[in-house]
Amino acid sequence: MSILSEAVQAELAKQAIELPSWAFGNSGTRFKVFATPGTPRDPYEKIADAAQVHRYTALAPTVALHIPWDRVDDYDALKRHAEGLGVELGTINSNTFQDDDYKFGALTHEDAAVRRKAIDHHFECIDIMHATGSRDLKIWLAEGSNYPGQADLRGRQDRLHESLQEIYARLGDDQRLVLEYKFFEPAFYHTDVPDWGTSYAQVAALGEKAMVCLDTGHHAPGTNIEFIVMQLLRLGKLGSFDFNSRFYADDDLIVGAADPFQLFRIVFEVLRGGGLNNPDVAFMLDQCHNVEDKIPGQIRSVLNVQEMTARALLVDREALAAAQRSGDVLEANRIFMDAFYTDVRPALAEWRESRGLPADPMAAFAESGYLAQIAADRVGGVQAGWGA
Numbered sequence: 114m115s116i117l118s119e120a121v122q123a124e125l126a127k128q129a130i131e132l133p134s135w136a137f138g139n140s141g142t143r144f145k146v147f148a149t150p151g152t153p154r155d156p157y158e159k160i161a162d163a164a165q166v167h168r169y170t171a172l173a174p175t176v177a178l179h180i181p182w183d184r185v186d187d188y189d190a191l192k193r194h195a196e197g198l199g200v201e202l203g204t205i206n207s208n209t210f211q212d213d214d215y216k217f218g219a220l221t222h223e224d225a226a227v228r229r230k231a232i233d234h235h236f237e238c239i240d241i242m243h244a245t246g247s248r249d250l251k252i253w254l255a256e257g258s259n260y261p262g263q264a265d266l267r268g269r270q271d272r273l274h275e276s277l278q279e280i281y282a283r284l285g286d287d288q289r290l291v292l293e294y295k296f297f298e299p300a301f302y303h304t305d306v307p308d309w310g311t312s313y314a315q316v317a318a319l320g321e322k323a324m325v326c327l328d329t330g331h332h333a334p335g336t337n338i339e340f341i342v343m344q345l346l347r348l349g350k351l352g353s354f355d356f357n358s359r360f361y362a363d364d365d366l367i368v369g370a371a372d373p374f375q376l377f378r379i380v381f382e383v384l385r386g387g388g389l390n391n392p393d394v395a396f397m398l399d400q401c402h403n404v405e406d407k408i409p410g411q412i413r414s415v416l417n418v419q420e421m422t423a424r425a426l427l428v429d430r431e432a433l434a435a436a437q438r439s440g441d442v443l444e445a446n447r448i449f450m451d452a453f454y455t456d457v458r459p460a461l462a463e464w465r466e467s468r469g470l471p472a473d474p475m476a477a478f479a480e481s482g483y484l485a486q487i488a489a490d491r492v493g494g495v496q497a498g499w500g501a
């Protein structure tokens with residue numbers, strides 16, 4: 114008998130993790146971008162690579178796009194291309210961080226003409242969402258200042274509200290806006306949406322279709338992220354995750370790599386708050402693979418999320434609640450840790466096989482020869498990268 118009960122298996126079978134198109138392009142640090150042979154040359158090829166992840170794991174049915182990186186002439190054709198490969202297009206990410214006009218802000222800029230341009234960019238994203246059938250518009254703003262006194266902090270919050278209101282008003286009935294926060298970078302003194310409280314305050318002022326996006330790499334070291342997850346779920350305002358892991362700052366490493374226990378604790382609060390497989394919460398990756406192969410990097414990532422989800426589902430929540438009620442500190446902690454320390458990998462491999470999937474998706478993909486094939490096929494042209 115498997116350690117994964119029928120109920121646990123049913124939850125795992127519903128799990129869906131969205132992949133970022135930009136994870137398949139070349140990326141790096143400000144020091145060097147190492148190119149990978151076979152890197153996609155356009156959004157069509159990024160989606161083809163993402164579809165491989167779903168093919169071997171059945172965990173990644175959607176792909177998020179970033180505009181303008183994934184701008185194409187015909188979004189309907191892109192949608193059909195994705196569907197033909199067994200995946201769908203997901204969240205549309207806006208981008209106001211690579212244009213000279215936005216040096217001092219986009220949605221918060223002092224100049225109404227610059228704000229207009231940034232708002233219009235979001236209108237374009239909403240038009241794309243209509244064509245792709247996407248529900249969510251994800252907004253991350255690289256806005257802030259580097260020196261005390263440089264900017265009018267309060268005026269910028271007010272302008273942010275006004276700009277977001279215009280974008281929000283343009284959403285269709287079934288569309289949502291998710292506002293991502295990040296405590297620093299590229300600005301180093303102040304950031305206009307630095308934390309969940311600011312994101313919450315801004316989206317709460319907009320209405321029901323506006324939610325918070327929590328990127329796990331966007332907090333100060335030592336932040337209790339699972340507490341924020343709990344609070345946003347409690348408030349009904351957790352719209353999406355950008356999963357990744359970090360040792361120092363916004364490292365964008367493979368989720369679960371730097372701190373598997375943190376991922377376990379986050380997923381546990383997701384379960385506790387009714388967030389797992391709840392359509393109101395989108396689980397996305399936001400990662401970059403600078404030195405490792407990108408498709409296996411994404412396969413490893415979704416498997417890490419699945420593994421920690423299985424472990425979190427093993428927590429005996431009734432026994433835990435009883436220990437908490439009776440003030441049995443050590444017993445409560447033991448119950449929690451017992452689940453975390455359970456090796457679910459053999460049971461997951463068996464369960465995958467029972468569903469017609471490879472027991473070891475990493476090995477199956479490696480054996481497929483896909484990487485050698487794309488390295489041979491995709492010669493010439495410009496390789497797409499983070500920002501291209």
Ligand code: LRH
Binds near residue numbers: 253293295328363
């Ligand atoms: C910002 C961020 C945001 C962007 C992505 C490329 O650090 O997390 O989600 O869209 O990186």
Ligand code: MN
Binds near residue numbers: 293328
């Ligand atoms: Mn992000």
Ligand code: MN
Binds near residue numbers: 295328330363399
């Ligand atoms: Mn980030």
